Amino acid sequence: MESIENVKYCHVGIEKDKSFFFDHVHIVWNEQITIHQSNDWELSYVIIGSGTRVVGDNMETFSKGEIILLPPNLAHGWYFDENVHDKHGKIENITIIFPDSFLDKCANTFPELVSCIKSLKGITKGMSLKGELLSSIQRLMYSMTLQNNLEQLTTLLQIISHISSNTDMQVVGFRERQSRNADKLQEVHRYMLTHYHDKITLDDVAKYVGMNSSSFCSFFKREKGTSFFTALNEYRIKCSCIMLQETSMTISEICAAVGFNDIPYFNRTFKKIMQVSPKEFRSNTN
Known part of the structure; x- marks a missing residue:
């Protein structure tokens, strides 16, 4: 992107x-x-x-x-x-x-x-x-x-x-050009958007924005108040919510489509963020 x-x-x-x-x-x-x-x-x-x-x-x-x-x-x-x-x-x-x-x-x-x-x-x-x-x-x-x-x-x-x-x-x-950190954070967002369905390592995203892994972790935590992988999982779950609402894909298909390769972990993460299981979410919104 x-x-x-x-x-x-x-x-x-x-x-x-x-x-x-x-x-x-x-x-x-x-x-x-x-x-x-x-x-x-x-x-x-x-x-x-x-x-x-x-x-x-x-x-x-x-x-x-x-x-x-x-x-x-x-x-x-x-x-x-x-x-x-x-x-x-x-x-x-x-x-x-x-x-x-x-x-x-x-x-x-x-x-x-x-x-x-x-x-x-x-x-x-x-x-x-x-x-x-x-x-x-x-x-x-x-x-x-x-x-x-x-x-x-x-x-x-x-x-x-x-x-x-x-x-x-x-x-x-809105757009604030005066902050170098804003530019760097936007690069992270774009990497997340185009690669969230892939297996992402810390080295991958850090290299993409021109930082080493340690510096990137500190930067992201400081700017967003959370870890990169916590933010990534939250974004993946938001994407899965849309798929549950608007497609007939199975939960296992959605799990893979948003970058989770383990269905039990996907279910646990989904329930932690959304307070209900993927099945309950789909039932409640359809």
């Missing part, structure tokens, strides 16, 4: 008869663009699929239904699980991208939008929509798949109005 210093800068071409970009896709899980950033705003809705999301300095699992608002110049990427898809083997999502100049033009043209635009521009971190706000924006974004250009514009203005006047959101990521 790319280092944050090698993040791709992406420019999306907006058609001449539109003022923003709207994309509704059904694609194979690994066709999603890797970590990138742009000068535009982005609203991303995952309809089918799950995996791991990287936004700025934050890495965490996600599942279907989430909507994330991203301000300009914030590195991000969605890494989908190959086991979670529709009957055609594909994921589905909707992405809306609009430039900052679009917001400026709206504010300059329509006085009614000035306060909305000002409020939206106050958002400087990645935000995850929650509660009733999430439900309403899900409906609005999906309705755009059946609309013409003018109808889509009207709906986007509704979306901006809803988001700017609602606090039902949670921070999911």
